[in-house]
Amino acid sequence: MLITSLLVLILFNVLATAKIFAKPSSLMFSCLTASQEFQYDFVPPPDVIPFWYIACNYEPALGSIVFCMDSNADSICPFSNSLEVLALGCQTQGDRTLTQTYLMESGKNATKYMKNPASDPDFNFTQLTTPIMFNMSEVVNKKDAYYNFFDNLDDSTKFGDFTIIYWGVLLILIGLFNHISAHNYLKSISLNSRLNQWKALVVLPTLSSYHLNPARFRGIAFFEALLPLRQETFVLIAYILLCVYYTTSNYKVIANSPLFGSPYRQYLRFISDRTGIFAFTQLPLLILFGGRNNILMTISGLPFNTFIIFHKWISRVMMLCAVVHAHQFVIYLEATGTFRRSLGELYFQFGELALLCCLLIMVQSVFYFRKRCYELFLVLHIFLAFIFLVGCYFHVSKIGYSEWILATLGLWILDRVWRFVNIYRYGVQTAQLTVFHPHSTDSNREDPTVKVSIPKPATWKSYPGCFVYLYFLDPHLKFWESHPFTIYDSTDQFGDPTPMINIYIKPKCGTTKAIYDQIMSRDITGVKVLVEGPYGHRAHTENYDQLLLFVGGNGIPGPFSHAARSVSALPYKDVESFKKVELVWSIKTLSALNWFYDELIQLKDTNVSVTVYVTRGDLSLADDDNSSTSSNNNIEPEILTETSHLLKDDTNNKSKKREVSSIITIAEKFHNLSKFVTFIRGRPNFEKKLDQVINECSQASKITTIGLVACGPSLMCDNIRNLVAHRLSRNDTGKFRIDLLEELQVW
Ligand SMILES: Cc1cc2nc3c(=O)[nH]c(=O)nc-3n(C[C@H](O)[C@H](O)[C@H](O)COP(=O)(O)OP(=O)(O)OC[C@H]3O[C@@H](n4cnc5c(N)ncnc54)[C@H](O)[C@@H]3O)c2cc1C
Ligand SMILES: NC(=O)c1ccc[n+]([C@@H]2O[C@H](COP(=O)([O-])OP(=O)(O)OC[C@H]3O[C@@H](n4cnc5c(N)ncnc54)[C@H](OP(=O)(O)O)[C@@H]3O)[C@@H](O)[C@H]2O)c1
Incomplete structure (x- = not known):
């Protein structure tokens, strides 16, 4: 709270102290320059x-x-x-x-x-x-010229301030809407059909079919990008229109300015000044929206990836303004015959450096590069952004406006300090690492999961759906990198478990693969880690009458935490508020039960109804084997866990090395879970499931609010989003409300 208040204070301080010149300065300067004759x-x-x-x-x-x-x-x-x-x-x-x-x-x-x-x-x-x-007619003429010049400088600051206010007001309004919705205040208002139409047509849908899944233009890999949602697009269009208006309007020129000459030269100078200052005013927003600690996330209830989308577009606007600024200024200098002299001046050289960094940032941030080499992108991004800010600072240090740069650096430093505090609060811990391989008969053998279990300090609090950034303190595991992972907090469950946070990593091609490779090649079972967090927007699932959890693969920890916490909250609730929770989990093969069995089994005898869809593996294998742990193995009693264990699988010679304290076969797990979990072969039909829940709600006598949590493969989440939007657009939502609480994030 302290840090976020500080961040906002800095921003408002800049708004308040940014230079306002025009009215008082023009007369003073016209008399002052007259005296120089x-x-x-x-x-x-x-x-x-x-x-x-x-x-x-x-x-x-x-x-x-x-x-x-x-x-x-x-x-x-x-x-x-x-x-x-x-x-x-x-x-x-x-x-x-x-x-x-x-x-x-x-x-x-x-x-x-x-x-x-x-x-x-x-x-x-x-x-x-x-x-x-002095010659009074000359003074009056100069006063008008100065007035126009200073007035333009003031407009530049003022208009920049307006865009900050735009974001502030907009995010507060979105926050009000989200919080009223999430806390179930004014339940009946939220059923208003116009509001549902608004959500269906504006708030929820993707722009094309994709949002979290990258969209490709004409199938060309280089033209791949993450597209904003429809709501985000409207917000951005309004912002861009504001910026266009603010950078092109309200220029005042006179026939022959004693300061700048012809109207053409005045325009060159004024447009250059306007766009340069306007670009500066966008900098604090850029850093605030791109940082991990951003109070506006709490206020608006919007997730980090939305702010990253805003961050990207603000930076594009800022870059365009910087380019126009430089272009107009160079033409102006050429027109006044001072270009060559300016080339040797320090302010000019720092301006060139800043612009170069700005353009390089734009190039290196292209999704094509970012997706393939995220860490290189990140390091370069931070380095170039820092040099850019230093360049900007020395570009203007003699003429003013450096307060925007200082505020931006201040926000950046505070974010870093707070990140450090977050890491410090968790302390250095030893994480237990376990690799879970798919079953040897599974078609997809290349889909292991690394489970990371980390002891949790007593004072550290999490919330369902939150994520942390993990640093592995091992030279082989790129200790300088931090990667985001959603956690499952063991204290979410019943009873008095050992306080741990669990992370289920699906290895990709970079650090996550290195972790997997190191475990396999070095037999490590534990590694010191730093944990930074918790981060992420807080979805108040406890306030919904019905909770629907649509999950794919390793997306399970967040939605499961919601289910577990709603179960543990039940004893404190009365019968009226009894909540229905449905978890639909799609997995490729039953092998996924290996790494999530300990958690799933906790849902036995609770009000959570669980359906597991197995899309690629064979259910009958488990059926055949579910009676015992004998060696009747269509299913090998391969991986299995209850405490510490490591399986090493040399796929060539099938030699297996195990440290297993107690073994339960996958068949036994399947058997135990079958008592309360429905297993179905094939992909889930989310539309049908949603319709079924909606029909049940429509028959109920009271208004029902449905919270739909989705996490899994990006395409699955996009489909679910469009499905909810489509369902709401049918305008038959008489007795219920659906809020989509998406957990998946991509940036
Ligand atoms: C909020 C959040 C929660 C997540 N939770 C989980 C989880 O519980 N389990 C899980 O298996 N995965 C999770 N992920 C995905 C996980 O962070 C990435 O798979 C991991 O960072 C990839 O690391 P890598 O070096 O192996 O990636 P690479 O193979 O280099 O890249 C794979 C993909 O991951 C993206 N990526 C890489 N590094 C980062 C980073 N530091 N931040 C954001 N994206 C990155 C890249 O853009 C690329 O698209 C989560 C991601 C986010 C944003
Ligand atoms: N907060 C976060 O951002 C967060 C949290 C946790 C995990 N993650 C990331 O989320 C991803 C989870 O995916 P995964 O790789 O674990 O999944 P996966 O194994 O590829 O797929 C899991 C299941 O989802 C099904 N599925 C895939 N696309 C579908 C669709 N469009 N509609 C319906 N079902 C679909 C699959 O069916 P088929 O077999 O038929 O394809 C499969 O059964 C990981 O990349 C992980 O890194 C992110």
Whole structure:
């Protein structure tokens, strides 16, 4: 809570302190620059900025400026505000602290000795010792030019602020909607058919058919991408339209600006300034949305992968603004003949560096690369982002706006600190590793699961569906990497189990494969680990009357935790609130029971009804063998566990090495589970199941809320999402409400 409050404070502090120039500064600057046309009898010390130093420290010059401001002040550029800006400028640039009263006196005093060059044709413009009346029409003209220039700078900051407010307001509204829904407040309102239509047409559906499953354009692997949901797309379209409007509107130019020249040059300069500053204002959001600790996740109830989608699109907008900024500025410099000189200036070189990093980030983040080499992507991403921010900082350090960079770095550092705190709270633990191979008769032999069991500190609290990032402290296991895994907390179950968190890893091609390979080649059974978490949005499944859990393969721990926790909560609930929980788990072969038997068996004699669909293996094998553990083995009594165990399988010679403290065959497991679990051969028909539950609800006398948790292969989850959307769109949801609580995340 502390950290999230700090994050928000930083963001709002930036909003409050970001520079606002226009109104007070334009008059002050027009008088200040008018004073530079005269040469006073005053030699400033060598190490100061003469522009400011003479104006602030030589009384006749100072008096002339104040007089000029007093004479040209109006409601847009009030005198007192101009004095304030002058005092601030003198303090920061002119080595002199002046009060407003002093400045007013100086102006009054100047009138006594004022000379007007316009009324004296022989006026000597050098070695001046008296206050001067400037050419007032020039001052007015300059004031307009300065006003337009500063006003554009202010608009850039203001419009950037508006986009931050857009995100804030939007996420709060989504949060309100989600929390009202999840906590079952206003149950009847949530049954409103318009609301269901809204959910069916806007909130739930995927954009095409895919969301978590990558979509391919014309079947070309390089053009593969994760598409946002329809709701996320609308949010992003609105954001992009806002950005287009804010970067293209409200430019004010004059016929011939004494500062920038023709309207064309003014546009070049103003568009460059607008897009540059606007890009900066997006930076804190970029880091906040991309970080693991983000209060907006709690507020909105949206998952991390939604924020990663927002992060990606904000970064694209930011990058586009940076490119336009650079392009317009270079043309502007060429038009003013200062391009060559600028090339040698430090601010310009840092700008080039930042832009280069920005473009490289865009290229290396392409899904094609990210999917194939996630860790390389991550390391490069962090490195380039850091250099980008450093480049941005030195690009503007002399002209302002660096507060956006500091705020961004601040958010980043806080996120890292909090991650460290999260790791520290769990402490270093020794994890127990177990490999479970598919059965030797299974068609799919290459689908092992690594179970990681980690002792849990008493003070560490989890919630169903949460995930942690795991670091394996072993040089062979890439200890510098951290990977997200959903946990099953053993304290979710009945009784008084040893507090552990369990993770069920399906090895892929990178670190997870390295873990598997190391266990197999080095016989390791334990490894020191760091655990960072818990993370992830909290689905309040306890508030639903009906809980439907649709699961595929290794997606089981999250949904199972929901089931286990709802079971353990039952004794404290009255009969009225008795909840129906249905778990539908699709597995390829019965071998999956090996690594999840200990957990599944806990659901015996509870109100959770369990159906297991076996899509590739043969059910009859288990039937044949379910009477005993004898060697009648269509099913080998191959892997089996109750405490610590390791199976090493050399697939060539079938030699097997085991450390098994007690053995139960898969047939026995099947037999024990069959007492309360229904086993079915084939893929589940989720549509039929959903319809069946809905029909039951429709017959019930009271309003029923259904929480549908889905986790498993990405295509399965996308199908379930579209199925729920389609079901809600039929608009016959008279007595029930369905909320989809998706657990799977991909980024
Ligand atoms: C919230 C969450 C919970 C998860 N829970 C489980 C679980 O309980 N059991 C399980 O088997 N798997 C789970 N996964 C998937 C698991 O994190 C990846 O399979 C694992 O990180 C792959 O590591 P690798 O180096 O072997 O991957 P690679 O073979 O290099 O990549 C395989 C895929 O995983 C993605 N990936 C790789 N590293 C990461 C990372 N650090 N963060 C996000 N994605 C990554 C890649 O983009 C790629 O698509 C979960 C993922 C997420 C996001
Ligand atoms: N929070 C998270 O993000 C999270 C948590 C845990 C796990 N994971 C990840 O989730 C993935 C889980 O998948 P897995 O590899 O374990 O699954 P899997 O073994 O490939 O498939 C599991 C089961 O789901 C079935 N299935 C697949 N696609 C389906 C579809 N479209 N409709 C209906 N059934 C379908 C399969 O049937 P067939 O045999 O017919 O294909 C199989 O029975 C893993 O990659 C894991 O890393 C993510």
